Amino acid sequence: MDLDGRCNTGLVLGLGFTAINNDQNPSKPIIPKKPQPPPSEPSLTLSLSGDFYHGVAAKKSGVIDVNKGFEDAAAVVTAHHDVYRQGSPPHSVVSSFSSGRIKRERDLSCEEAEVERVSSRVSDEDEDAVNARKKLRLTKDQSALLEESFKQHSTLNPKQKLALARQLNLRPRQVEVWFQNRRARTKLKQTEVDCEFLKKCCESLTDENRRLQKELSDLKALKLAQPFYMQLPAATLTMCPSCERIGGVGDGASNKPSYSMAAKPTHCYNPFANSAATC
DNA sequence: CCAGTCAACAAGGCCT
DNA sequence: AGGCCTTGTTGACTGG
Numbered sequence: 001m002d003l004d005g006r007c008n009t010g011l012v013l014g015l016g017f018t019a020i021n022n023d024q025n026p027s028k029p030i031i032p033k034k035p036q037p038p039p040s041e042p043s044l045t046l047s048l049s050g051d052f053y054h055g056v057a058a059k060k061s062g063v064i065d066v067n068k069g070f071e072d073a074a075a076v077v078t079a080h081h082d083v084y085r086q087g088s089p090p091h092s093v094v095s096s097f098s099s100g101r102i103k104r105e106r107d108l109s110c111e112e113a114e115v116e117r118v119s120s121r122v123s124d125e126d127e128d129a130v131n132a133r134k135k136l137r138l139t140k141d142q143s144a145l146l147e148e149s150f151k152q153h154s155t156l157n158p159k160q161k162l163a164l165a166r167q168l169n170l171r172p173r174q175v176e177v178w179f180q181n182r183r184a185r186t187k188l189k190q191t192e193v194d195c196e197f198l199k200k201c202c203e204s205l206t207d208e209n210r211r212l213q214k215e216l217s218d219l220k221a222l223k224l225a226q227p228f229y230m231q232l233p234a235a236t237l238t239m240c241p242s243c244e245r246i247g248g249v250g251d252g253a254s255n256k257p258s259y260s261m262a263a264k265p266t267h268c269y270n271p272f273a274n275s276a277a278t279c
Numbered sequence: 280c281c282a283g284t285c286a287a288c289a290a291g292g293c294c295t
Numbered sequence: 296a297g298g299c300c301t302t303g304t305t306g307a308c309t310g311g
Contacts, residue, residue, distance in 0.1 A: 135287040136306060155280085176280095177307055184281070185305085 138178075142168050146175070150182050 138146070149156075149164055156164065156179055165172040 181305070
Protein backbone atom coordinates (compact mmCIF):
# COMPACT_ATOMS: atom_id res chain seq x y z
CA MET A 1 0.00 0.00 0.00
CA ASP A 2 1.27 3.36 -0.88
CA LEU A 3 0.56 5.50 2.12
CA ASP A 4 2.36 8.49 0.73
CA GLY A 5 0.38 8.28 -2.42
CA ARG A 6 -2.91 8.25 -0.64
CA CYS A 7 -1.96 10.90 1.89
CA ASN A 8 -0.45 13.25 -0.58
CA THR A 9 -1.54 16.45 1.11
CA GLY A 10 1.83 17.92 1.93
CA LEU A 11 1.69 17.71 5.69
CA VAL A 12 4.03 15.42 7.50
CA LEU A 13 2.04 13.58 10.04
CA GLY A 14 4.71 11.16 11.06
CA LEU A 15 3.16 7.81 10.46
CA GLY A 16 5.11 6.02 13.06
CA PHE A 17 5.16 2.48 12.07
CA THR A 18 8.20 0.41 11.45
CA ALA A 19 8.66 -2.53 9.15
CA ILE A 20 6.78 -5.44 10.55
CA ASN A 21 8.91 -8.47 11.09
CA ASN A 22 10.78 -7.34 8.11
CA ASP A 23 14.21 -7.43 9.57
CA GLN A 24 14.97 -10.69 7.85
CA ASN A 25 14.26 -9.40 4.38
CA PRO A 26 13.65 -5.69 4.08
CA SER A 27 12.87 -5.91 0.40
CA LYS A 28 9.79 -7.97 1.08
CA PRO A 29 6.39 -6.40 1.69
CA ILE A 30 5.12 -5.94 5.20
CA ILE A 31 4.15 -9.47 5.99
CA PRO A 32 4.67 -11.05 9.36
CA LYS A 33 6.87 -14.08 9.25
CA LYS A 34 4.64 -16.06 11.51
CA PRO A 35 1.07 -15.64 12.61
CA GLN A 36 0.96 -13.60 15.76
CA PRO A 37 -1.70 -11.86 17.78
CA PRO A 38 -2.78 -8.83 15.75
CA PRO A 39 -1.99 -6.08 18.32
CA SER A 40 1.71 -6.78 18.19
CA GLU A 41 2.09 -6.64 14.45
CA PRO A 42 1.76 -3.30 12.75
CA SER A 43 3.64 -1.07 15.11
CA LEU A 44 1.62 1.99 14.37
CA THR A 45 1.55 4.47 17.16
CA LEU A 46 -1.80 5.72 16.12
CA SER A 47 -4.65 5.51 18.53
CA LEU A 48 -7.84 4.64 16.80
CA SER A 49 -11.32 4.70 18.14
CA GLY A 50 -12.74 1.21 18.28
CA ASP A 51 -10.90 -2.01 18.17
CA PHE A 52 -11.54 -2.72 14.57
CA TYR A 53 -8.37 -4.66 14.17
CA HIS A 54 -9.53 -7.24 16.59
CA GLY A 55 -12.89 -7.10 14.99
CA VAL A 56 -11.48 -7.93 11.62
CA ALA A 57 -9.35 -10.64 13.07
CA ALA A 58 -12.29 -12.08 14.91
CA LYS A 59 -14.36 -11.94 11.76
CA LYS A 60 -11.66 -13.69 9.86
CA SER A 61 -11.27 -16.37 12.42
CA GLY A 62 -15.00 -16.68 12.43
CA VAL A 63 -14.90 -17.45 8.78
CA ILE A 64 -12.34 -20.07 9.44
CA ASP A 65 -14.48 -21.61 12.09
CA VAL A 66 -17.48 -21.65 9.84
CA ASN A 67 -15.49 -23.35 7.16
CA LYS A 68 -14.20 -25.74 9.69
CA GLY A 69 -17.75 -26.57 10.53
CA PHE A 70 -18.42 -27.11 6.89
CA GLU A 71 -15.36 -29.23 6.66
CA ASP A 72 -16.54 -31.25 9.59
CA ALA A 73 -19.81 -31.92 7.91
CA ALA A 74 -18.19 -32.65 4.61
CA ALA A 75 -15.69 -34.95 6.22
CA VAL A 76 -18.43 -37.16 7.53
CA VAL A 77 -19.96 -37.42 4.12
CA THR A 78 -16.69 -38.07 2.38
CA ALA A 79 -15.10 -40.24 5.02
CA HIS A 80 -15.77 -43.31 3.00
CA HIS A 81 -14.08 -42.25 -0.16
CA ASP A 82 -11.26 -40.68 1.83
CA VAL A 83 -10.29 -44.07 3.03
CA TYR A 84 -10.95 -45.49 -0.36
CA ARG A 85 -8.76 -42.97 -2.05
CA GLN A 86 -5.99 -43.17 0.42
CA GLY A 87 -5.88 -46.89 -0.18
CA SER A 88 -6.07 -46.54 -3.91
CA PRO A 89 -4.33 -43.50 -5.21
CA PRO A 90 -5.62 -42.21 -8.52
CA HIS A 91 -3.62 -42.34 -11.66
CA SER A 92 -2.18 -38.91 -11.30
CA VAL A 93 -0.88 -39.68 -7.87
CA VAL A 94 0.44 -43.03 -8.88
CA SER A 95 2.20 -41.55 -11.85
CA SER A 96 3.78 -38.90 -9.72
CA PHE A 97 4.85 -41.51 -7.25
CA SER A 98 6.28 -43.73 -9.90
CA SER A 99 8.14 -40.81 -11.41
CA GLY A 100 10.61 -41.21 -8.60
CA ARG A 101 9.63 -38.07 -6.70
CA ILE A 102 7.58 -39.82 -4.09
CA LYS A 103 7.13 -43.49 -3.58
CA ARG A 104 5.14 -43.84 -0.41
CA GLU A 105 2.34 -46.24 0.14
CA ARG A 106 0.42 -46.10 3.33
CA ASP A 107 -0.40 -49.28 5.19
CA LEU A 108 -4.07 -49.88 5.32
CA SER A 109 -5.92 -50.50 8.50
CA CYS A 110 -8.32 -53.43 8.67
CA GLU A 111 -11.26 -51.14 8.19
CA GLU A 112 -9.69 -49.47 5.21
CA ALA A 113 -8.77 -52.78 3.73
CA GLU A 114 -12.37 -53.83 4.02
CA VAL A 115 -13.54 -50.68 2.32
CA GLU A 116 -11.06 -51.23 -0.40
CA ARG A 117 -12.20 -54.77 -0.87
CA VAL A 118 -15.74 -53.50 -1.30
CA SER A 119 -14.61 -50.79 -3.62
CA SER A 120 -12.54 -53.14 -5.67
CA ARG A 121 -15.66 -54.71 -7.05
CA VAL A 122 -15.38 -52.08 -9.70
CA SER A 123 -13.10 -53.09 -12.48
CA ASP A 124 -9.65 -51.53 -12.43
CA GLU A 125 -10.29 -49.41 -15.48
CA ASP A 126 -13.57 -48.09 -14.12
CA GLU A 127 -11.98 -47.49 -10.77
CA ASP A 128 -9.18 -45.53 -12.35
CA ALA A 129 -11.61 -43.51 -14.37
CA VAL A 130 -13.61 -42.68 -11.26
CA ASN A 131 -10.68 -42.13 -8.93
CA ALA A 132 -8.80 -39.97 -11.35
CA ARG A 133 -11.19 -37.21 -10.40
CA LYS A 134 -11.36 -37.87 -6.69
CA LYS A 135 -9.65 -35.87 -4.04
CA LEU A 136 -8.70 -36.72 -0.53
CA ARG A 137 -10.74 -35.03 2.16
CA LEU A 138 -9.44 -35.34 5.65
CA THR A 139 -11.85 -36.65 8.20
CA LYS A 140 -13.04 -34.57 11.10
CA ASP A 141 -10.71 -36.30 13.49
CA GLN A 142 -7.76 -35.98 11.18
CA SER A 143 -8.37 -32.28 10.68
CA ALA A 144 -8.81 -31.72 14.39
CA LEU A 145 -5.61 -33.49 15.23
CA LEU A 146 -3.68 -31.65 12.56
CA GLU A 147 -5.05 -28.33 13.76
CA GLU A 148 -4.18 -29.18 17.32
CA SER A 149 -0.69 -30.11 16.30
CA PHE A 150 -0.34 -26.95 14.23
CA LYS A 151 -1.26 -24.85 17.24
CA GLN A 152 1.60 -26.38 19.16
CA HIS A 153 4.17 -25.99 16.40
CA SER A 154 3.62 -24.68 12.93
CA THR A 155 6.56 -26.66 11.60
CA LEU A 156 7.38 -30.28 12.13
CA ASN A 157 10.65 -32.04 12.44
CA PRO A 158 10.91 -35.41 10.69
CA LYS A 159 10.23 -37.29 13.88
CA GLN A 160 7.09 -35.34 14.64
CA LYS A 161 5.97 -35.70 11.06
CA LEU A 162 6.33 -39.45 11.14
CA ALA A 163 4.60 -39.75 14.47
CA LEU A 164 1.73 -37.58 13.35
CA ALA A 165 1.41 -39.43 10.08
CA ARG A 166 1.26 -42.70 11.94
CA GLN A 167 -1.29 -41.31 14.33
CA LEU A 168 -3.45 -39.97 11.53
CA ASN A 169 -2.99 -42.95 9.32
CA LEU A 170 -1.70 -40.72 6.57
CA ARG A 171 1.49 -40.64 4.59
CA PRO A 172 4.20 -38.37 6.02
CA ARG A 173 4.15 -36.49 2.75
CA GLN A 174 0.47 -35.71 3.25
CA VAL A 175 1.17 -34.36 6.71
CA GLU A 176 4.02 -32.32 5.35
CA VAL A 177 1.86 -30.87 2.57
CA TRP A 178 -0.94 -30.13 4.99
CA PHE A 179 1.42 -28.13 7.20
CA GLN A 180 2.85 -26.29 4.21
CA ASN A 181 -0.59 -25.33 3.02
CA ARG A 182 -1.70 -24.43 6.50
CA ARG A 183 1.27 -22.11 6.99
CA ALA A 184 0.77 -20.48 3.62
CA ARG A 185 -2.92 -19.91 4.16
CA THR A 186 -2.48 -18.64 7.66
CA LYS A 187 0.03 -16.18 6.34
CA LEU A 188 -2.28 -15.14 3.55
CA LYS A 189 -5.13 -14.49 5.95
CA GLN A 190 -2.88 -12.54 8.25
CA THR A 191 -1.70 -10.48 5.31
CA GLU A 192 -5.29 -9.69 4.42
CA VAL A 193 -5.97 -8.62 7.98
CA ASP A 194 -2.85 -6.47 7.99
CA CYS A 195 -3.84 -4.93 4.71
CA GLU A 196 -7.27 -4.01 6.06
CA PHE A 197 -5.67 -2.58 9.16
CA LEU A 198 -3.27 -0.43 7.15
CA LYS A 199 -6.08 0.74 4.92
CA LYS A 200 -7.97 1.94 7.97
CA CYS A 201 -4.85 3.62 9.29
CA CYS A 202 -4.34 5.34 5.98
CA GLU A 203 -7.92 6.56 5.91
CA SER A 204 -7.59 7.82 9.45
CA LEU A 205 -4.37 9.66 8.69
CA THR A 206 -5.82 11.13 5.53
CA ASP A 207 -8.72 12.52 7.52
CA GLU A 208 -6.34 13.88 10.12
CA ASN A 209 -4.22 15.44 7.42
CA ARG A 210 -7.25 17.08 5.88
CA ARG A 211 -8.29 18.45 9.24
CA LEU A 212 -4.83 19.84 9.91
CA GLN A 213 -4.70 21.48 6.51
CA LYS A 214 -7.97 23.17 7.28
CA GLU A 215 -6.70 24.35 10.64
CA LEU A 216 -3.63 25.71 8.98
CA SER A 217 -5.58 27.68 6.42
CA ASP A 218 -7.89 28.95 9.15
CA LEU A 219 -4.93 30.13 11.16
CA LYS A 220 -3.51 31.88 8.15
CA ALA A 221 -6.80 33.57 7.49
CA LEU A 222 -7.04 34.63 11.11
CA LYS A 223 -3.58 36.07 11.00
CA LEU A 224 -4.40 38.14 7.95
CA ALA A 225 -7.59 39.39 9.53
CA GLN A 226 -5.83 40.74 12.63
CA PRO A 227 -4.98 44.47 12.97
CA PHE A 228 -1.47 45.39 12.03
CA TYR A 229 -0.21 46.02 15.57
CA MET A 230 -1.32 42.55 16.59
CA GLN A 231 0.51 40.85 13.82
CA LEU A 232 3.97 41.78 14.95
CA PRO A 233 4.82 38.88 17.20
CA ALA A 234 2.40 36.61 15.49
CA ALA A 235 4.61 33.63 15.98
CA THR A 236 4.08 33.84 19.70
CA LEU A 237 0.32 33.80 19.56
CA THR A 238 -1.17 30.62 20.82
CA MET A 239 -4.36 29.09 19.72
CA CYS A 240 -6.06 25.93 20.69
CA PRO A 241 -6.33 23.91 17.50
CA SER A 242 -9.53 22.29 18.63
CA CYS A 243 -11.74 25.09 19.84
CA GLU A 244 -9.85 27.67 17.76
CA ARG A 245 -9.77 30.15 20.64
CA ILE A 246 -6.76 32.27 21.11
CA GLY A 247 -5.35 31.55 24.50
CA GLY A 248 -2.40 32.45 26.66
CA VAL A 249 -1.49 33.73 30.07
CA GLY A 250 -4.24 36.33 30.21
CA ASP A 251 -7.71 35.81 31.55
CA GLY A 252 -10.96 37.64 31.38
CA ALA A 253 -10.49 39.23 34.79
CA SER A 254 -7.34 41.07 33.91
CA ASN A 255 -6.94 44.05 31.69
CA LYS A 256 -5.08 42.02 29.14
CA PRO A 257 -6.82 41.04 25.94
CA SER A 258 -8.18 37.53 25.53
CA TYR A 259 -5.33 36.79 23.21
CA SER A 260 -1.91 37.09 24.63
CA MET A 261 1.65 36.86 23.58
CA ALA A 262 3.30 34.05 25.31
CA ALA A 263 6.96 33.22 25.16
CA LYS A 264 6.09 29.82 23.81
CA PRO A 265 2.95 28.08 22.72
CA THR A 266 1.11 26.68 25.66
CA HIS A 267 1.21 23.25 24.18
CA CYS A 268 2.49 21.47 21.17
CA TYR A 269 -0.22 19.95 19.13
CA ASN A 270 0.13 16.25 18.70
CA PRO A 271 -1.68 15.03 15.61
CA PHE A 272 -2.01 11.59 17.12
CA ALA A 273 -3.57 12.82 20.32
CA ASN A 274 -7.21 13.52 20.73
CA SER A 275 -7.41 17.19 19.95
CA ALA A 276 -10.51 17.63 22.07
CA ALA A 277 -8.40 16.94 25.12
CA THR A 278 -6.11 19.87 24.50
CA CYS A 279 -8.45 22.44 25.98
C1' DC B 280 10.53 -24.53 3.15
C1' DC B 281 7.99 -21.15 0.46
C1' DA B 282 5.29 -19.08 -3.34
C1' DG B 283 2.59 -19.99 -6.99
C1' DT B 284 -0.45 -22.87 -9.17
C1' DC B 285 -3.67 -26.58 -10.44
C1' DA B 286 -7.58 -29.28 -9.84
C1' DA B 287 -11.26 -31.75 -7.16
C1' DC B 288 -14.91 -30.76 -4.55
C1' DA B 289 -18.82 -28.60 -1.93
C1' DA B 290 -22.13 -25.13 -1.54
C1' DG B 291 -25.03 -21.51 -3.07
C1' DG B 292 -27.57 -18.99 -6.57
C1' DC B 293 -30.12 -18.88 -10.65
C1' DC B 294 -32.98 -20.65 -14.21
C1' DT B 295 -36.18 -23.86 -16.38
C1' DA C 296 -36.49 -30.94 -8.36
C1' DG C 297 -32.59 -30.80 -11.05
C1' DG C 298 -29.09 -28.95 -14.09
C1' DC C 299 -25.71 -25.41 -14.75
C1' DC C 300 -22.58 -21.86 -13.30
C1' DT C 301 -19.82 -19.40 -9.96
C1' DT C 302 -17.15 -19.15 -5.97
C1' DG C 303 -14.51 -20.60 -2.02
C1' DT C 304 -11.85 -24.31 0.08
C1' DT C 305 -8.21 -27.46 0.16
C1' DG C 306 -5.07 -31.40 -1.11
C1' DA C 307 -1.29 -31.80 -4.03
C1' DC C 308 2.45 -30.55 -7.15
C1' DT C 309 6.36 -27.70 -9.11
C1' DG C 310 10.21 -24.64 -9.27
C1' DG C 311 13.27 -21.81 -6.76
